[in-house]
Amino acid sequence: AEAVDKQEAALDSVRHLPYLVVSEDVGAQSLLNKLIRNNLVNTTNQVEVLQKDPNSPLYSVKSFEELRLKPQLLQGVYGMGFNRPSKIQETALPMMLAEPPQNLIAQSQSGTGKTAAFVLAMLSHVDPNNKYPQCLCVSPTYELALQTGKVIEQMGKYYPEVKLVYAIRGNKLQRGMKLQEQIVIGTPGTMLDWCSKFKFIDPKKIKVFVLDEADVMIATQGHQDQSIRIQRMLPKNCQMLLFSATFEESVWNFAQRIVPDPNIIKLKREEETLDTIKQYYVLCNSKEEKFQALSNIYGAITIAQAMIFCHTRKTAGWLAGELSREGHQVALLSGEMQVEQRAAVIERFRDGKEKVLVTTNVCARGIDVEQVSVVINFDLPIDKDGNPDNETYLHRIGRTGRFGKRGLAINMVDSKMSMDILYRIQEHFNKKIEKLDTDDLDEIE
Numbered sequence: 001a002e003a004v005d006k007q008e009a010a011l012d013s014v015r016h017l018p019y020l021v022v023s024e025d026v027g028a029q030s031l032l033n034k035l036i037r038n039n040l041v042n043t044t045n046q047v048e049v050l051q052k053d054p055n056s057p058l059y060s061v062k063s064f065e066e067l068r069l070k071p072q073l074l075q076g077v078y079g080m081g082f083n084r085p086s087k088i089q090e091t092a093l094p095m096m097l098a099e100p101p102q103n104l105i106a107q108s109q110s111g112t113g114k115t116a117a118f119v120l121a122m123l124s125h126v127d128p129n130n131k132y133p134q135c136l137c138v139s140p141t142y143e144l145a146l147q148t149g150k151v152i153e154q155m156g157k158y159y160p161e162v163k164l165v166y167a168i169r170g171n172k173l174q175r176g177m178k179l180q181e182q183i184v185i186g187t188p189g190t191m192l193d194w195c196s197k198f199k200f201i202d203p204k205k206i207k208v209f210v211l212d213e214a215d216v217m218i219a220t221q222g223h224q225d226q227s228i229r230i231q232r233m234l235p236k237n238c239q240m241l242l243f244s245a246t247f248e249e250s251v252w253n254f255a256q257r258i259v260p261d262p263n264i265i266k267l268k269r270e271e272e273t274l275d276t277i278k279q280y281y282v283l284c285n286s287k288e289e290k291f292q293a294l295s296n297i298y299g300a301i302t303i304a305q306a307m308i309f310c311h312t313r314k315t316a317g318w319l320a321g322e323l324s325r326e327g328h329q330v331a332l333l334s335g336e337m338q339v340e341q342r343a344a345v346i347e348r349f350r351d352g353k354e355k356v357l358v359t360t361n362v363c364a365r366g367i368d369v370e371q372v373s374v375v376i377n378f379d380l381p382i383d384k385d386g387n388p389d390n391e392t393y394l395h396r397i398g399r400t401g402r403f404g405k406r407g408l409a410i411n412m413v414d415s416k417m418s419m420d421i422l423y424r425i426q427e428h429f430n431k432k433i434e435k436l437d438t439d440d441l442d443e444i445e
């Protein structure tokens, strides 16, 4: 059992590394992000724009009215509760809606309004009187395609003449038929089959081609080639749009093969900082003692909501049980849960239905629960070689400078080894981590 636990811990600690992740995990993480996010990520950073033609004026809009959208679409946008374009939409939308159409590569973290932007572009460019596909949108997974489809339906609510169809495995059409829907959204394999093998779609009539989540896309074997093969069937004047949350070299190379003569928009991710965090450590000898210390902390200070990180699923499960026994309302996030289940747990926690969230690292990557005031590292983050995982440490407890309220982080130390890890983390960030005496807790309030 111990060996399995170790193996799991090792897996847990490497899963988030971009180069090692199995494609399903990236897709799942991306879906999780979509499921739990119902508003925009705050950002104070400026977009970086690289224009295809640097001499042409750069338009940016502060309102949706300025875009001269069809009234039905403006109604759809406002119906979704959008008041003004997001940071990236301010520049991306005028480019995407320009005549003649412009190609675009855009990169910004999840939750910054990319999907809403390209959905609006697709809906603006279709002619509902023409009963054939005019926009293709490829997504890396079936679930992500469905999520984008939902956005199309919401935004197109007052524009019912525009129809949508899903090119996904399992959606079997009769041989020889021609699609009448104006927008096709799906995964690359099926989309390619529908364009070439089955000819349900005439690729020569496509006006807009969207490739979403390029970084997730290239993590799946075959998707890159399939996407490129689709792209090659499209007419020269087809508008090509590509979106990605991250931009490593491989994504960039792929992007350039998909999008000729691109305009490029990048939005830097908000930096995380430890400046607004008070960091402490508690010295213990075992996991039982760590639990005792945790109880003392709970007895001494009022904690609105806390997230507690454990190294393995097993510890997380055990700790959640102990905390429940003490009468806490505990939410447990664990690796074996389905993405939808995880999203539901996070949502309940975000709504304040539970006050404590116990989780392993994998599950909590990329989750920002802004109101969490206390983060507890029941186990310190380490990588697969047992070295301190500074990036994860920062990610767990760091706040984005301007938006973050002050936070409190408590690290549990239970061995010489973990003490050493703690020192190294402290050194890395050059920020003091104070010792906390859990029998005398006046100091932290």
Ligand code: ADP
Residues within 6 Å of the ligand: 037, 038, 039, 040, 041, 080, 081, 082, 083, 084, 085, 086, 089, 108, 109, 110, 111, 112, 113, 114, 115, 116, 117
């Ligand atoms: P991304 O594709 O970059 O992950 P989304 O387009 O999914 O971002 O947007 C993230 C969230 O913000 C969604 O819930 C979406 O409905 C919302 N959103 C998008 N654009 C706006 C806007 N201009 N105003 C308010 N909310 C928006």
